[in-house]
Amino acid sequence: MSSKALATPLIRHVTIRGYAQAAPAVKKDVRIQSSVLPNKTVLAALDNGSPVTRVTVAFKAGSRYEPQNELGLSHVLRSAAGLSSKGASSFMISRKLAQMGASFSASGDREFIYYTLEATQDNLHQALEYFNHIVSNQEFRPWELSDNIPRLKYDLAALPPQVRAVDLLHKAAYRRGLGNSIYIAPKRMGKVSSESVQHFAACNLTPARCAVAVVGDNQEKAALVAQALQLPSGGQGQSEGSTYFGGELRKEMGGDLAHVALAVQGAPAGSPQSLALAVAAKALGNGPVTKWGADNSLLGKAIGNIGPFAAAGFNVSYSDNGLFGVVLSVPKDEASAAVKAVAKALKSPNLSGDAIKAGKNQLKVQVLCEADQGATLTESLAAQGLYTGSVKSPLDLAKEIDQLSSSDISQAMSNATKNRISMGAVGNLAFVPYVDEL
Known part of the structure; x- marks a missing residue:
């Protein structure tokens, strides 16, 4: 006798701030446009005629790039998405996006972290302004990271046991790199400093490690999104290969x-x-x-x-x-x-x-x-x-x-x-x- 107990994503973790009802998509037979900017940012666009545009900015900033003495940084980074930035407070960001009917989510796996915005065509330009604050102007204020600890505890408490088993499987198979958990350990909560998160973001959230994908608009819009991002260009994240050991x-x-x-x-x-x-x-x-x-x-x-x-x-x-x-x-x-x-x-x-x-x-x-x-x-x-x-x-x-x-x-x-x-x-x-x- 079997059951459907595994109807849960096993490899990814999603953090969502805000909700919105998406309009039904209009399907068209169109092809994907893709290119690479001179700064090595990858662009992809699919203009399917949808009245709702989705924009994802992804970075090579998953848990495999964490230093071994600072495990849990990627979990803190994606959980902090939407907190106060250089140009807007967390209240203003959430309030303005809610007024526009837009929604924002941050998710991640062992390779990447994804920042995704969903907004109607009419409100896209204004929503992208606040989306830019979320992605490229983060400040990681110490008191906000401290206030965010209950959110991290909830993420761990809500983990299905099958996800925990797959997480242990990666650790057993790879030890380091891909073996790093995408979740922070309970003993590390409250011990990840603002400076550590800022340094990790500066090293990994860079144009050369970035991809911008747009569904519901053209490649020019993807290029505008990429060019508007205020990202550091000098950082280089750790990226040593992962060896399969088995265990x-x-x-x-x-x-x-x-x-x-x-x-x-x-x-x-x-x-x-x-x-x-x-x-x-x-x-x-x-x-x-x-x-x-x-x-x-x-x-x-x-x-x-x-x-x-x-x-x-x-x-x-x-x-x-x-x-x-x-x-x-x-x-x-x-x-x-x-x-x-x-x-x-x-x-x-x-x-x-x-x-x-x-x-x-x-x-x-x-x-x-x-x-x-x-x-x-x-x-x-x-x-x-x-x-x-x-x-x-x-x-x-x-x-x-x-x-x-x-x-x-x-x-x-x-x-x-x-x-x-x-x-x-x-x-x-x-x-x-x-x-x-x-």
């Missing part, structure tokens, strides 16, 4: 369930292997496809009818590495058999042609649905620009998925499963086997 981290938290993330080394973003592994992750299983239905995926059949469980394959790719694996939630008494079955399915996958076809269709649905989600699409375009220097539309990605053959997917999985397995586990781990027992 295991466990956190006993009690309860009736065990939450386990298993993975092997994947492929970097932009590579054909990465797309093939994304299809393979869907083919392994993503829970039941109908409400209250049975899980007939490879993972569901491997685990069997041992009680309520949730299992989903995942693939995450970064600039120089990646992870391909499975997240599992299972009753503590059934954990031993379930984890061993999942590990066997991961290390010796036997995907049928029908499973691969279904995986391709599911991945295409996910990619194409991004076009309907506004802010998700702009963040995806910005991330592509920073990863590869070029941008592809969801339709182009769907065509590339169609072109993948079964042999391409099988070969990518075969290469990935040769690597050492890593594990992150939280919950009641009394019967969860250790990684060397799998």
